[in-house]
Structure formats: C-alpha cells, structure tokens
Amino acid sequence: MTHKLLLLAGDGIGPEAMAEVKKLIAVMNENGASFVTEEGLVGGCAYDAHGAAISDADMAKATAADAVLFGAVGGPKWDGVPYDVRPEAGLLRLRKDLELFANLRPAICYPALASSSSLKQDVIEGLDILILRELTGGVYFGEPKQITDLGNGQKRAVDTQVYDTYEIERIAAMAFELARTRNNHVTSMEKRNVMKSGVLWNEVVTATHKAYSDVKLDHMLADAGGMQLVRWPKQFDVIVTDNLFGDMLSDVAAMLTGSLGMLPSASLGAPDAKTGKRKALYEPVHGSAPDIAGKGIANPIAMIASFAMCLRYSFDMVVEADRLEAAIAAVLADGLRTKDIMSDGMREVGTVEMGDAIIAKY
Numbered sequence: 001m002t003h004k005l006l007l008l009a010g011d012g013i014g015p016e017a018m019a020e021v022k023k024l025i026a027v028m029n030e031n032g033a034s035f036v037t038e039e040g041l042v043g044g045c046a047y048d049a050h051g052a053a054i055s056d057a058d059m060a061k062a063t064a065a066d067a068v069l070f071g072a073v074g075g076p077k078w079d080g081v082p083y084d085v086r087p088e089a090g091l092l093r094l095r096k097d098l099e100l101f102a103n104l105r106p107a108i109c110y111p112a113l114a115s116s117s118s119l120k121q122d123v124i125e126g127l128d129i130l131i132l133r134e135l136t137g138g139v140y141f142g143e144p145k146q147i148t149d150l151g152n153g154q155k156r157a158v159d160t161q162v163y164d165t166y167e168i169e170r171i172a173a174m175a176f177e178l179a180r181t182r183n184n185h186v187t188s189m190e191k192r193n194v195m196k197s198g199v200l201w202n203e204v205v206t207a208t209h210k211a212y213s214d215v216k217l218d219h220m221l222a223d224a225g226g227m228q229l230v231r232w233p234k235q236f237d238v239i240v241t242d243n244l245f246g247d248m249l250s251d252v253a254a255m256l257t258g259s260l261g262m263l264p265s266a267s268l269g270a271p272d273a274k275t276g277k278r279k280a281l282y283e284p285v286h287g288s289a290p291d292i293a294g295k296g297i298a299n300p301i302a303m304i305a306s307f308a309m310c311l312r313y314s315f316d317m318v319v320e321a322d323r324l325e326a327a328i329a330a331v332l333a334d335g336l337r338t339k340d341i342m343s344d345g346m347r348e349v350g351t352v353e354m355g356d357a358i359i360a361k362y
C-alpha cells in the first residue's frame with residue numbers, strides 16, 4: 001500500500017529541516033517502503049508565488065494526501081503583508097479545512113540530554129509524556145469575540161469559551177486510545193471550580209471513560225496541573241485538556257525537555273467514516289527561525305521526530321517509528337550536537353551531518 005505524503009516545507013529553516021526528512025524517505029523507499037511524495041508551498045513563499053498563504057491547488061493536495069508534513073512559516077520579509085494572507089494563515093487554513101481537532105505534543109527527555117538540562121536530573125531523566133490539546137474549539141474561537149467601546153473612556157473585551165459535548169467526547173476518546181498504546185493513564189485538566197465549560201469537560205471525559213475502563217483516569221484543576229507538571233512531570237502519561245490550557249501547558253512541558261529544535265507535534269482529525277483514516281499534519285514545534293536560516297546549523301531533529309510521529313499515527317508503522325526515535329537517541333548518545341543543544345565535550349555538527357548520522361543509524 002502506498003502512503004501519500006504532501007511536503008510543505010515553508011520558510012526559513014523549514015526547507016533545511018525538510019531536506020533531511022526527504023533523504024530519509026528516499027532511503028526508506030529503497031528499502032521497501034512505498035511513500036509517494038508531493039510538494040507544495042505554504043507561508044511566505046506561497047504568498048510570493050500566489051499571493052495567498054496556501055493556494056487552493058495545494059490545499060486540494062493536502063486534502064488528498066494521507067498525511068501532510070509541515071516545516072515552518074514566516075519571517076521578517078513578510079511582516080507587512082495583509083493579515084488574511086500572512087504566512088501563519090496557511091497553517092490555520094490547513095488546520096481548519098482538514099478539521100484537525102487534536103494536537104499531540106510529546107515531551108520526551110532523551111537520556112543523553114538529561115544531564116545538560118538546567119532542571120534537576122531526576123525530575124526529567126526518562127521523561128516521556130504526551131499532551132493532548134483540543135485545537136479547534138474553546139475560547140480561541142467562541143463567539144461573541146469582540147472589543148466594545150463603552151463610551152465613557154472604557155472599553156470591554158469579550159472572549160467566549162464554548163465547548164459542545166461532541167468536541168469533548170472525541171478528544172477524550174483519543175486520549176484514552178493513545179493511553180492504551182502507552183502507559184494506560186490519562187489526566188484530564190480543566191477549571192470546573194470556576195468555569196461551566198470545565199464542569200461539562202469533566203462530566204463528558206468521565207462518561208467517555210466508561211468505554212475505556214482499563215485506562216486509569218485522573219482529574220486535575222489546570223492550575224494545579226501546571227504546578228505538578230513542573231514539580232514532578234513523570235507522574236503523567238497522557239494529559240488531555242482544552243485549547244487554552246493546552247497551549248500553555250504544552251509550552252511548559254516543552255521547556256522541560258530543552259531545545260525547541262527537538263520537539264515534534266502532530267495534529268489529527270476524526271477518522272473518515274469509510275476508510276477509518278484520520279487527516280493528519282505533522283510539524284516541528286519550532287518556527288522558521290529566521291535568525292539562523294540558510295546557515296546550515298538548524299537542528300533537524302524536531303522535523304525528523306515529527307516524521308516518526310507520522311509513521312506511528314498515520315501509517316501504523318510502529319516498528320519503524322520506534323527505530324527512528326532510537327536512531328535519534330543513539331546519535332545524541334554518540335555526542336553529536338547541533339549548535340542549539342551543544343554542550344561541553346560534545347561534537348558540534350550542522351543540519352546535514354546530523355540528518356546523515358540519524359539516517360545511518362536508522
């Protein structure tokens with residue numbers, strides 16, 4: 001069975017990081033895999049070419065693909081472009097049109113990097129947790145959303161947190177399913193003590209859990225959860241939470257593990273009624289890093305680890321995903337480091353050398 005991938009490398013270091021994944025895909029295809037890749041433009045480069053952050057033609061390719069690999073978008077060159085065609089609008093359109101309601105952000109601490117972290121080693125050594133953030137609902141999208149002039153020198157800003165049962169159900173179900181492939185433990189976070197949406201969130205997660213009674217479920221208030229995440233993150237396996245809390249908590253979790261250049265992510269949609277396949281987009285957590293673009297020093301690990309997530313979640317290639325993650329760990333254990341994760345006694349390498357070393361270990 002062939003796997004159709006759309007590669008949207010984007011701007012800045014996006015294409016440099018994507019080039020390493022392309023090499024890997026070529027090697028995997030030589031060894032019997034059957035990836036078919038197409039490429040498209042997103043972000044500033046798409047604006048330059050078509051005047052849009054992603055063209056309708058590339059959007060159609062994304063819809064037809066089994067998975068999208070996304071690099072990064074934006075940079076100072078496009079600071080002045082109109083709001084609705086700004087580079088980030090490309091990613092937002094992909095998320096919206098593909099209905100990617102679940103954002104998966106693993107926080108993994110590679111053993112070789114634990115000792116160079118600024119955090120206590122026992123806190124992060126062996127850390128492997130997954131934050132599941134609801135991505136298409138909540139206060140970022142709820143209506144009304146407005147600023148009103150009250151006419152007395154005062155203004156009023158309103159954002160609205162809205163969640164419907166089905167939105168909570170589908171992300172909760174995904175959390176339990178993911179936990180089954182990991183350590184069977186889900187922690188749901190909300191603020192039911194002060195928010196009605198928190199009350200419903202708690203209720204629906206608890207009800208959804210009935211079909212997954214083999215998985216352990218805990219509830220935590222999101223503020224306490226944030227504190228626990230920093231104090232002893234290894235108590236968690238899968239954390240499921242709403243859009244706003246997830247945005248913050250996933251950034252906190254990210255910093256437990258060190259560099260932005262290491263962090264992958266996945267955004268998944270609902271299973272297709274006919275094929276059971278989910279729409280999916282995989283991207284590094286980092287941005288286009290214009291400050292280092294074109295220098296050949298970007299860390300390609302976040303992009304490569306995003307591809308590992310693609311193997312795992314879109315193609316059920318669990319063995320290959322494990323092998324790729326092990327190859328990353330092995331290269332780090334050998335002492336190879338890009339500039340962003342460099343420490344004393346290690347060997348500094350560029351983007352291409354890091355990519356080659358990982359592919360050689362795969």
Ligand code: ATP
Pocket residue numbers: 013073074260261262285286287288289290291292297298299300302340
């Ligand atoms: P965005 O708004 O897209 O999130 P940003 O400017 O907030 O972008 P990044 O583009 O991720 O954030 O860059 C933040 C810093 O981290 C920059 O100094 C950049 O050089 C560094 N950085 C980000 N990604 C990498 C990487 N893959 N390798 C090395 N350094 C990186």
Ligand code: MG
Pocket residue numbers: 287
């Ligand atoms: Mg940023």
